Amino acid sequence: MPQTLAPPAPTPTQAPAPGTAPDPELRALAERHGLTVSGARPSLSEYTRQLWHRRHFITSFASAKLTAQFTTAKLGQLWQVLTPLLNAAVYYLIFGVLIGTRRGVPDYVPFLVTGVFVFTFLQNSVMAGTRAISGNLGLVRALHFPRACLPISFCLTQLQQLLYSMGVLVVILLCFGQVPTWSWLLVIPALTLQFIFNTGLAMAMARLGSKTPDLAQLMPFIMRTWMYASGVMFSISLILQGKHLPQFVVVLLNGNPAAVYIDLMRFALIDSFTHKQLPPHVWAFAAGWALLASVVGYVYFWKAEERYGRG
Incomplete structure (x- = not known):
């Protein structure tokens, strides 16, 4: 009697490999029941709305980071002011006295301290942004929130720290003969534009730093060169006087965003720093850099929203 062969067992349906398109039938089933992909990136408008709803978390997180930053130091929050002041003292000794860059620059000490404080604001914002995701993976993986909250809050921390330092800067200006004038009010739009620029750049660096953690080790050298x-x-x-440099080099030096924001602060606070020392259309440069960095940085960061914190 011939042996009857059993029908072959059905092959189990395998789940699609990661990164491949889901089965059309499964997609249709999910859409019919209103299911969405877990952790999917929201639209840009929805993402912005979520950020606005978490504005209180951003400000509270920024204040907490500022308070905890120097808790282990005996001088505590005083280091917020001492660090840029000590940097300014070192730069004055090396560049102002030994190299002689103070020659031809009236009110050199206010000139130098203003530049150091403003660039420190930029440098710390970019450095904190670079580590915003890679340095907070526990928080990113444990809670669901718009990841842009992190670089924004870190930049807000640096802004708060700068505002503390501005009190010391005002004392230095007064000690060196600078009298408060209406031009000091220009500090508000100048710092606002720089904060927007810093935040956009920090968001772009946060995405790059999340993919390449070693970037945080390279950034101090890049920032020092900048x-x-x-x-x-x-x-x-003064450096450009008498030098026949290519025009594009002159444009790059004058249009450098860090130099633009430093020049605006010096123009606002130092009497001897007049409009003749400002590059043409400096306010347009400042607004343009802020708009470009904020839009490009924000969109660039949002594009990778669903990948932050994943292995």
Whole structure:
């Protein structure tokens, strides 16, 4: 009697591999029941709305970071002011006295301290943004929130720290003969534009830093090079005098965003720093850099929203 063969067992349906398109039938079933992908990136408008709803978390997180930053130091919050002041003292000794960059620059101490404080604001914002995701993976993986909250709150922390330092800067200005004038009010729009620029750049660096954690080790060298090209310790206009440099080099030095925001602060606070030392259309440069960095940085960060915190 011939042996009857059993029918072959059905092959189990395998789940699609990660990164491949889901089965059309499963997609249709999910859409019919209103299911969505877990952790999917929201639209840009919805993402912005979620950020606005978490504005209180952003400000509270920024204040908490500022308070905890120097809790282990005996001098505590005083280091917020001492650090840029000590940097300014070192730069004055090396560049102002030994190299002689103070020659031809009236009110050199206010000139130098203003540049150091403003660039420190930029540098710390970018450095904190670079580590915003990679340095907070526990928080990113444990809670669901718009990840842009982190770089924004870190930049807000640096802004709060700068505002504390501004009190010391005012004392230094008064000690060196600077009298408060209406131009001091220009500090408000100048710092606002720089904060927007810093935040956009920090968001872009946060995405890059999340993919390449080693970038945080490289950034101090990049920021130091940027500082030397931004006229923190010397006057760019004096350095360019008598030098036949290509026009694009002159444009790059004058249009450098760090130099632009430093020049605006010096123009607002120092009487001897007049409009003749400002590059043409400096306010347009400042607004343009802020708009470009904020839009590009925000969209660039949002594009990778669903990948932050994943292995």
